[in-house]
């Protein structure tokens with residue numbers, strides 16, 4: 001009986017999955033897949049950069065960076081499996097404003113902003129988007145994405161711990177970095193919402209999952225509800 005119920009549920013799930021071989025699916029996939037490939041590559045570079053600013057943590061950060069390269073290869077394999085070529089030039093352009101802000105913070109040795117951009121905003125967004133994607137992924141990509149998510153929690157946690165330990169001295173900078181970068185995350189999502197939709201990922205759901213993950217992460221860092229509300233509002237004006 002149990003088995004029967006499971007079979008019915010999974011047949012039902014299959015019915016709701018997108019057609020992975022349609023040209024619309026593949027076209028959107030070429031950009032979404034490129035975003036995660038480029039995102040994982042830039043994450044690698046960013047963790048290596050952060051490591052140069054905290055020499056005694058450089059080894060730990062290098063370990064995180066190396067994991068991102070493994071994710072990049074996994075996502076590249078997902079594209080190959082579907083016969084889709086990732087549109088990397090699109091993804092480079094997509095990331096360039098956020099990348100520019102990270103580079104500026106790095107040159108100023110502003111660790112707070114570096115961690116907020118890479119380890120909190122991007123990681124929280126990626127984790128929530130990966131969860132949404134897993135529900136509608138092809139079986140091959142689903143397995144790979146599930147394994148990636150497990151690692152990304154470690155990275156989110158790493159950034160949280162650093163910001164938590166330094167909260168006394170970095171709160172003001174954290175607020176400022178949030179104000180400059182949260183609207184960017186929103187506009188990045190706006191740019192690819194239609195493509196996400198072609199992959200059966202709903203924009204409202206992506207936003208909702210992100211806001212929950214971001215809020216949880218700020219609570220973990222030690223901000224209170226009022227401060228978090230202020231941060232969310234800062235992004236609106």
Ligand code: DDQ
Pocket residue numbers: 029032033034035036075078079129130133141145189192193196206
């Ligand atoms: N995939 O490359 C195997 C297709 C994984 C995609 C995971 C979903 C990430 C969404 C990123 C941005 C969407 C707004």
Ligand code: DDQ
Pocket residue numbers: 035036037038039040043068118122123125126127152185186188189
């Ligand atoms: N990583 O930084 C979590 C390791 C990779 C991120 C890849 C995808 C992030 C998409 C962010 C787009 C924001 C709308």
Ligand code: DDQ
Pocket residue numbers: 182183185186187189206207210211235236237
């Ligand atoms: N803006 O579009 C009015 C400039 C900013 C809205 C910011 C709202 C934050 C939501 C962020 C969700 C990102 C997935």
